[in-house]
Amino acid sequence: MIVAGTLPMEGLDLIMERGKLIKNRIVLGNMKFPISMGTGALIGASIKVHEYFGEELPEVITAGDIGIGDGSLKIYRHLREVRDDLLVIHYIKPKISEIKEIDFSPKIVADAGGMYAAKAAGIGDKFHLFLPDVGELAFLADEKASHPAYVRGFISEVDDREVPELIKRTYGNRMPRYMVVKGERDYIVRDEDILDRVENPKIETMECIGGTGDTLTGIISSLINCGYKTEKACILGCKVNRTLGEIVNPTPKTQIDELIFQIPKALEVLNL
Amino acid sequence: MGFLPSIFKKVKKKDDDEKKDHKGLIIFRSVKETIGAEKILKGYSIRVVAPPPEIREGCDLALEYDMVEEIGIKRELERNNLKPLKFIPLSDPSLRPLELIKVKEFNDGSIMVRCGNMKITVDRKGNILNISGGGCPDVPYLTLKLKGRNILEIPEGETPKELGYTLCAYTLNKSFEEAKKIIKDI
Structure with missing residues (x-):
């Protein structure tokens, strides 16, 4: 499995290394990075799942980008040829012209900027799995929107109860076979049909902790890579992420690394 | 007729x-x-x-x-x-950035402000506890720059719209400004 996404370090050149976790740092080659929200949290969660199952740790393709797009471009260019069968694209500056040029031969999971770029380019159906939250689902559903910040009011103002309707609408816009809509209640979707809903345990404070969506993407992708079928991985991943909340009992001040370090325990609680 | x-x-x-x-x-x-x-x-x-x-x-x-x-x-x-x-x-500018803001208060009094895909959570003194959402590369960067600081003490030159480069930063700035207003009014 390859995780591709930017890290918020100015000037950091392209790195391709298997990721490791040492204490609360991600280690890539001879460089160390904090486990912060974004690609960092996804890498951390992926490593924890792979370690638990004794699988080879994921390869990370990253570069520094603070929003200018320089690191994103290096990653896009590198993805024109991918030597793996599972690719996860995460925090990256959306660039329609570049996302169209990547190698689509592996299964591709896209979240964050990777998902925004795929939708804006109108090529979501070339992907395997998207993981939007409810706000991002509205963006996917709005055929005119090119970024979640541009969703038209009549779509963006829907509340959580209208998610199933929004999912249907989304599939009019070229979507991947699978989708996990994360929120108060998580929806697992295949070909526009809702296969399952996961809503317990309910931990209200998880919503405000930066990185809980990133850990979900990391856990689900890793479960797929460790041999679970996508549907099963999506359902289990949602349960694992919620169990993390139950174990840590977070406050609005809790940081994402505290949750990531409990992933093995959550997997154990769920008898995986 | x-x-x-x-x-x-x-x-x-x-x-x-x-x-x-x-x-x-x-x-x-x-x-x-x-x-x-x-x-x-x-x-x-x-x-x-x-x-x-x-x-x-x-x-x-x-x-x-x-x-x-x-x-x-x-x-x-x-x-x-x-x-x-x-x-x-002008050709087709029917799409404009989101303005809709939602506010949620937690049991400990912390306040989460959401605009579109961007959320910022502050305690009642204005300390930034968490930033979440988004997908553009400057969001993790802004998180590192802003988390742990007091929203009322952040100078104009260091707000999300000044430090950021993307629409996510622009949207985060709306949450940021609203959170600042709420804390000022407490």
Whole structure:
């Protein structure tokens, strides 16, 4: 499995290394990075799942980008040829012209900027799995929107109860076979049909902790890579992420690394 | 009498078209430049809109302006060393950045403010506890820069719209400003 996404370090050149976790740092080659929200949290969660199952740790393709797009471009260019069968694209500056040029031969999971770029380019159906939250689902559903910040009011103002309707609408816009809509209640979707809903345990404070969506993407992708079928991985991943909340009992001040370090325990609680 | 509404519609459409005829778009190299220009051009009739689809890359902003004001705007931008890529007539600026804000209070009194895909959580003193959401690379960067600081003590030059480059930063700034307002009013 390859995780591709930017890290918020100015000037950091392209790195391709298997990721490791040492204490609360991600280690890539001879460089160390904090486990912060974004690609960092996804890498951390992926490593924890792979370690638990004794699988080879994921390869990370990253570069520094603070929003200018320089690191994103290096990653896009590198993805024109991918030597793996599972690719996860995460925090990256959306660039329609570049996302169209990547190698689509592996299964591709896209979240964050990777998902925004795929939708804006109108090529979501070339992907395997998207993981939007409810706000991002509205963006996917709005055929005119090119970024979640541009969703038209009549779509963006829907509340959580209208998610199933929004999912249907989304599939009019070229979507991947699978989708996990994360929120108060998580929806697992295949070909526009809702296969399952996961809503317990309910931990209200998880919503405000930066990185809980990133850990979900990391856990689900890793479960797929460790041999679970996508549907099963999506359902289990949602349960694992919620169990993390139950174990840590977070406050609005809790940081994402505290949750990531409990992933093995959550997997154990769920008898995986 | 059945034909009257259609006439009115035609008249209205003509009016709309004429209004559009007076408008143009200013395209910049980056969201950061657009945001900078928005600030500089506060005295003019401008608003932030989506660039036309043919030049859109997924994460950009443009400024709609009244073409009557073009010379003044150009002069103002030059004075501030901002060089737009181009000025073009208005085509389809129906999409505008989200304005809708939602606020949630937790049991411990912390407040989460959400605008679109961006959330910021502060305690009642204004300390930034968490930032979440988004997908553009400057969101993790802004999180590192802002988390742990007091929202009331962050200078104007270090707000998300000043440090960020993308639409996610622009949206986060709206949550940031609203959170700041709420804390000031407590």
